Amino acid sequence: MKKYFFTLISILLLTVSCTGKQGKEDAPTLTVTIEPLRYFTEAIAGDKFQVISIVPKGANPEIYDPTPQQLVELARSKAYLRIGHIGFEQAWAERLQANTPKLPFYDMSQGVDLIHEIHPHAHTHGNIDGVEPHIWNSVSNARIISSNICKALSEIDPDNQTYYQTRLDSLQQVINRTEREMQSYLTNADYCFLIYHPALSYFARDYSLQQISIEEGGKEPSPSHLQELMKTCKQKQVRVVFVQQEFDQRNAEVIAQELGLKIVPINPLSYDWNKEMIHIAKSLNKKQ
Ligand SMILES: [Zn+2]
Known part of the structure; x- marks a missing residue:
């Protein structure tokens, strides 16, 4: 009986390893x-x-x-x-x-x-x-x-x-x-955008856009920095502020409220790299 049992087990193991797709x-x-x-x-x-x-x-x-x-x-x-x-x-x-x-x-x-x-x-x-x-x-x-x-x-x-x-x-x-x-959206897009954490520096360089970050040297902005930012945003006719779930959003909301900007959540750490890049470009299109 014992012998049969072991044989059965080894047959099972053999079957598993044979049918187990080399995937x-x-x-x-x-x-x-x-x-x-x-x-x-x-x-x-x-x-x-x-x-x-x-x-x-x-x-x-x-x-x-x-x-x-x-x-x-x-x-x-x-x-x-x-x-x-x-x-x-x-x-x-x-x-x-x-x-x-x-x-x-x-x-x-x-x-x-x-x-x-x-x-x-x-x-x-x-x-x-x-x-x-x-x-x-x-x-x-x-x-x-x-x-x-x-x-x-x-x-x-x-x-x-x-x-x-x-x-x-x-x-x-x-x-x-x-x-x-991306280029189809960027042919008629804002040249300047606001972002909490400056994750889009290389994207901005690729298309000669200007990224303005709310974060100041990696820290929360001071009230005077916020005032300065709002002035710059008005001058450059910024319409969009990007926020990322890993970082603070409160300051972005304050500025958005004050200047009537559109808050756009982005996820530059997403697995779906291509979708995310298109989403970012599309958000800057003037018709969006
Ligand atoms: Zn970062």
Whole structure:
């Protein structure tokens, strides 16, 4: 009886392992920092890797601390892809590398023309090097980030280099379509916008727009700074103020009320990078 039982178990196990599709669930993992980077990485990795972002939905990547469970997951990963200069990475990169010395780290900001902040957002960004960290909110940077991902994956898994290159080409098509749609809205749009946290510096540079941030050096604005902002907004005929759920919205509401601005919630940390970029461009269109 006992013997039959064991045979039955081993047959069951055998059946499970045979029918268990060799799918994405069995694929090795890659860890990335934020959701938009997971979007690009999954697009290129296809079914060859599972991609985990270390900063969960709704958390602020500028001050995030990983959980012990995440450190274990990271140690099991094939590689870590960082976006580049976000606070979490600056605070944790050395410790993570010390913790998992054999894990390859790749910097996705390589080749991006970085904006160096005159007044680093030390408070919210924990930013030591003074680099404007939100590089992914830009179509031109997205192209560079995507080819960096393709390069990294081809190095980690050279056998599938052609596979990654083909998927990179498709992703570049998506990025091109996203840009065309954005440009259709931006041909007749406000050149200047207000935002609580300056997450759209690279987007603004791409299209020669002006971003005015309510946050002052990463801190809540003083009453005199608020007065100054309202004056500038009137002069530049600002109509839109962007807010983000991870940051304060009260000051934006005060200004919006005072000047009759439209409050537009955005989520630059969304997985749906292309939808978010189009939403931002569309919000600035004068007919919106
Ligand atoms: Zn930020």
